Amino acid sequence: MIALIKRDLAIATRSGGAAMLGVLFFLAVVAVIPFGMGPDLNLLARIGPAILWIGALLASLLGLDRLFQADREDGSLDMLVMQDWLSLVLTLFVKSLAHWFATGLPLVLAAPLLGLLMNMSATSTGAVMLTLLVGTPAISFIGAVGAAVAVVLPRGGLLVSILILPLAIPILIFGVSAAYAAVTDPDPFWPPFMILSAIALFFAALGPVAAAAALKGASD
Amino acid sequence: MSDTTISQGWFTSLANPTRFLALSGRVLPYLATAAVLSLLVGLYMSFAAPEDYQQGITVRIMFIHVPAAWLAMMCYSVMAIASIGTLVWRHPLADVAAKTALPIGAAFTFLSLLTGSLWGRPMWGTWWVWDARLTSVFVLFLMYLGLMALHKAMDDPARAARPAAVLTLVGFINIPIIKFSVEWWNTLHQPASVIRLDGPTIHPTMLYPLLVMALAYTLIFFTLHLMAMRNEILRRRVQTMRRQAAQAIGGGR
């Protein structure tokens, strides 16, 4: 399983640079907002957390379709699916985790830079980073289900995003509300953050199982 | 090539990567020494310069901010020229030059953004504003990163060369936008004070350290660029040799 993480990370960093593309997309999406909204710094500071969250959500959906597609194209997927149930679920968990390391974690690390650009306060940026740190793995885990469902389809890429977006909405809601709660005074930070963590844990458990079911069923 | 004017003979001899390696190997030590020397002199001069009556000590950030911004643009110009070389003359080294300038240019752009931000915080009271100059430099930074991603996405450098060259040239329109943004739009960023038609407007005690630092930055750029180009040539050589090795193994014997 360590070998699987190592392999997937090596592929992500060595060629194509999936990690870098995700961060670039994140940068570009967030940088476009001020052009559309106008460069009002107060306004940007107010909507900053939401923009960062939406940008991170879109950026992490971007690479999801490759999660199993690449393995299917070269035939590796057969070897993964061949395993018994428990090993397959574990394999998919590890693959989702590796995917998060390659695409989700860089987004979390890029968040403070974008926080500066959006004129966000240090607290606000910190809160966004913390919620992203918990929320992006949830997106990767639930995204694995969509990627597994779409793996046999041509042009699955767009479909994955459409399938996963509704499921990712709770993550977005609680992530953003926790990030806002950290800066707006009366709202408590912890309740939405705990719900977000719970969602992340739930998806970490559910995602690999559901993805395994989809892959077992989808093999043709 | 059949017609051999002197310049073209020189040009083609440089086109030979092996010759380039030998030549650049001889030039590099001098270049590196000059870069280090000018950097030391520049650093001394920028700390010896008097403090600005308006900006106080933060004016010293200018000595590393302004050259970084110049270099960010110059590096892109170098890439644009190299791209013309790729597209028009198909010069084998042009693509190498364009590709290896990317990370260096990105680093200088990043530095100009960063030092600008560190200057803006005490002077303007904010890390970042979306004004024309800053935004256009930020766009330049994104373009550097995008081009790097394009090169990384292709495992065969020969196939990435032409699309990257086209994209580089299209992106070149951003350079005049950066240069004139402070004049075309009324922005927070101060207008040019060194490169002007009517001569520089800043005081010589400020101007000279700035110019020396700019020279140092330029020399640093060329040193790093030459080194990176040599690496890239070796990288491609390794690649070809590996492909040849793959062909040879298990086939002929």
Add this chain to the structure above:
Amino acid sequence: MRGPMQAVATKLKGRRGDSVLFEDIGFTLGRGEALVITGPNGSGKSTLLRILAGLLGADSGTFSLLGDDGTALPVADYSHYLGHRNAMKRELKVSENLAFWQSFQGAESGEGMPIDEAIDQVGLTGVAHLPFGYLSAGQQRRIALARLLVSSRPLWLLDEPTAALDKRSDRLFADLVRAHLETGGLAIAATHQPLGLDSVRALELSGIHSTVSDGTWA
């Protein structure tokens, strides 16, 4: 020694969509025996192999591996499946690819051979440090065969293993299978390559299920 004694298939029925490809397929393979599946395109060779590997559900019938003491062993852990595609990453070096599969498929049934030795076995000494994508199609196929060697599993399920291989590599492949059988392995292959062994049996899928001959092969 290692692995199962027997691979037993009974009354397997497979279909693609609504059309039945084959039914009532049954065979028993012992240690050191091989089964070669032949038949025209579309007769269900690949489908049968994927059913055997557990990648597809059979319409009816069972396939199981039995250990020395008669207990059933999980097919997934005791068999190698080699499909049409090579299951190797172009970006990674040959050695990295093989090392990954070696550790991922490290079997309970015994140690595989070292990576360098496996590469030698498929006649590609010296490619270990090259990225997989640099190899020609035939070389890539041979590395895919080397995957079967780096982790030891008794049953080989091979789908057109000699696709993209030239004549000499064909023989190399036959040698590999023979060596595998001699150490007590089993092999089921969809191939037209004669293995030149006594213990090889043949199963012909004729395409239309109604003409499936005999069914059981002895």
Add this chain to the structure above:
Amino acid sequence: MMSHEAFVFLSYGATALTLAGLLIGIVLDGRARRRELAELEAQGVRRRSEPAGEAN
């Protein structure tokens, strides 16, 4: 609020760090490439267009 000196120091520090990082990265990359070349040559791989034993 940081003093102005701190900003100056940070700017120079960050610049030094970035440029040093770039330099180290390039130097290490060069070493790695040379090592690869040496490995290939040790294995007897030669470039078609070059005579044997060419120095790099």
